[in-house]
Amino acid sequence: MTADNSGRKGGGKAGKGFGPARPHDGPKGAFKGGRPPQGGRRPPRPQGIEARAVAVDLVAGVQKGRLLDALLDTGATAERYQRLDPRDRGLARAIVGYALRRHGQIDDAVGRFLTRPLPDDAGTLKAVIAVSAAQILFMDVADHAAVALGVELAGGDKAAAPFKGVVNAVLRRVSENKATILAEQDAIALNTPAWLMERWSASFGADVARDIAAMNAIEPTLDLTVKSDPDGWAARLGGIRLPNGSVRLPVTGAVEKIDGYEEGGWWVQDAAATLPVHLLGDVKGKKVVDLCAAPGGKTAQLAALGADVTALDVSFHRLQRLERNLYRLGLKANLVKADATEWLGGTFDMVLLDAPCTATGTLRRHPDGAVGKKPADVATLAALQRRLIDQAIRMLRPGGLLVFSTCSLEQEEGPDQIRRLRLIEAPLDVVPVTADELFGMQEIVTPDGFVRTLPSHLKLEDARLSGLDGFFAARLRRQ
């Protein structure tokens, strides 16, 4: 059975449970249609509504093409998010995580009960439904509360309010049928955009592609890069030491609360993201430019290893974040705000180009990417990477090293870039990477001597602690 979603009062001809929200349908005060009671005072907002309202704004922002990190960084929603108490902030984060990570399953579940697609011009309607369905399908939240709060949120948005009946009807149907729906769904196929699945199958084979997609469905744990003594930090924080020296913690959420944050003993960085700096070898006393540096994970590595680092980024706002991060860590770098496709600020022993990319290797950490990315982004970013590499070559002294890396799984943003350098006879030679210098991690070194990590790599006994972000890295020497 499907719900009429024309926005007509009462949801049209739908059957039982498809009518408009009724006062007795949810928590006290949830279904008053936003009308103040006699005496002019509004009823108290239902418990937990603010966390859901923030989650709706975040998901709606992502649906409009914004990046989740950017939405959480500045602006009205970020401020609202910060004002939540820590428990509600955790709840909002978890809801958004499920709504984005499982967006395909949610769309499929909801679509089963709609007579036609939801309109695009109904304000936050789609986000309200996604956020509510995420709770019903995947979270330990009472279904009736998720439905009631969803209807309340739709009612609070003028453009979505005419669809309150649809929200109520669809969410109830999803709740009633959730066991069947989940049993029938191919979660991997639904949550991974088909164009990405096709690309990954072509590059890595169908089984590996499914494995990558399966890893993307799981919220990853936290990796820390420590300034020193990884074993000591692993013991102190209850984590495990990974082969590269990262400390992996079985937690997610607010990092400021973790021991050692204030003293600046560590920073958050996926283990795979540390590898490009390792490829530079001994950087102590070397003049190194980190060309796309913010928020500074790799700059911090270079500075901690004693390099004379210039950290450059085109974004002033992101560079400010890098500055704050270095300050907390007690590390130093020369900061430059500039466009690296144009900047020429000297000659360096080493250039690290951790280029902007589609970031399809980090969907498990940034599930908004699976919602917002388009095939055309690959070509656009690959073109920018080409210009950045060409400029990076001009900054290198003869014999100097360039490490080019991206957190993309796409060929155009990895090996194809190096192939092009050979074709144009760029004055660079590949210096192949060996597993020995990468802590014996053979599975991440390609036959061509590049680094290729996948979310499905680093399988550990404890499945929750497994996985790596997908990175490509190549090392080249200036002739």
Ligand SMILES: C[S@@+](CC[C@H](N)C(=O)[O-])C[C@H]1O[C@@H](n2cnc3c(N)ncnc32)[C@H](O)[C@@H]1O
């Ligand atoms: C993948 S992130 C870098 C992550 C960083 N290397 C780290 O380890 O924390 C890419 C960065 O490139 C910057 N960027 C994009 N285009 C740029 C350009 N033309 N010149 C310099 N930086 C640029 C972005 O602002 C962003 O901070």
